[in-house]
Amino acid sequence: MGVETEYGITAVAGDGGRSLTPDEIARYLFRPIVEKYSSSNIFTRNGSRLYLDVGSHPEIATAECDSLTQLLNHEQAGDLVVDKLAQRAEEALAADRVGGRVYLFKNNVDSVGNSYGCHENYLVGRHLPLRSLGKQLLPFMITRQLICGAGMVGRATGGFQPGFVLSQRADQVWEGISSATTRARPIINTRDEPHGDSERFRRMHVIVGDSNMSETTFALKIGSTLLVLEMIEAGVTLPDFEMVNPIGHIRDIARDMTGSTPLLLKDGGTVTALEVQEATLAAATQWLEERPDEGTPTAELRRVVDLWTRQLEAIRTRDFSKVDREIDWVIKLNLLNRYRERLGEDWTNPKLAQIDLTYHDIRPGRGLFPLLESRGMVERWTTDEAIARAVDEAPQTTRARLRGQLIARAEELGAPITTDWVHLKVNEPRPQLVELLDPFQPVDERVDDLLAYLDENAGAYGRS
């Protein structure tokens, strides 16, 4: 599995400076990358992909990971990588006498409603037909915002009054399952590029999720989804919540923090959003006792189920005190409400929108979530040390290890190489190409040979 994060980007002009467009800021941001690699689309030594995406968004796609905390560490490492670029961009702007502060927001919506995503990728077995997979997943996916939404100050839109919404992406998706990504964004995208053996693997590309600031909320988002996918793959019978029009409910669910939005079922009945989550949680709790302890350790998933249980309990009892350090939307809403005590309750106050935005500013010492974290006001799931290690080291249990090894050695020697998710290529003196079709395979003799080839030709690369 892996996660792609698109960051929002802006700059505030220094004294006397002019404002920069997102394009200009992105050029400053990627200048060191382009100078070094002649490209704004590279793989880094931790196996991740760093690139400038559609609409001038810096994007990190984590390396392929095979457990939850490993994925969290790499997702968080991505923040460190792009923040470092932002700090270098500020230095370059200062040197060019433009000045200003560069902001990267790990959120999903700008001030006028343009959206950019946080995409989750899960490899599932090819034997699962997409239709039944989608049918079983959609009820969970449209209600998942109750447990892992990032929260947002919603503008007046589509008949809704301004106010707090649970999810940033709920207003941005328009279909259940389809192949589109930017026009009619679906919940689950069928652009099935498994980056591996397509006879064995299918890629579930989930684009409905919010970017999370909270480590614990991220863990709940990924962990709960993993559990549901594991159950579907194992043939566990999940409660049948097939809906008439699942996507038609998603915006109402986002505006009801009591989880009581009624959802119309195909068989004629209704169920509430909270009941869908509770039934899924009950199945997942049972599954924990049965699942083989592989991939993400069961011990990690117990933490997930514990938080999932407490969050649903909080929604049911409307007492959020047991999760208000762990769930993004609850943490953010608390903060906004404290400001509303000061400023008045009007949700259209621009100060509230500013708090909302800067909650997602990833810069330590400036962003609001990093501030809460440094003050010990939110829970951690992992550690700074593990995240720092993930900046330089690829996951050691997947194919990413091989990519990371080649990139690191080639950088030391100054050797020209070309990589993508599946291919590793040494370009000189003679092209050597290896294709890696199994994402779960961290060892490969052919890559050992590639590394040996680099060493044999070290003299030819102009260093050492």
Place this chain on the structure above:
Amino acid sequence: MTGPQSQISAGGGSDNRDDEAFEAGQAQLNTTGTDDLLDEIDGLLETNAAEFVRSYVQKGGQ
């Protein structure tokens, strides 16, 4: 001030969308912390909130 909310909306689906749905339950959210957090935050924010928010416009992504 954010007072206790007694009305609970059954959620969406009605044409009379109002604040109740997202107001409900807030009474139990912790808002009792001291003001020093907000003061520290105010020291970090760009001073012109309206301008900061208005100028944050992106091209859409995926």
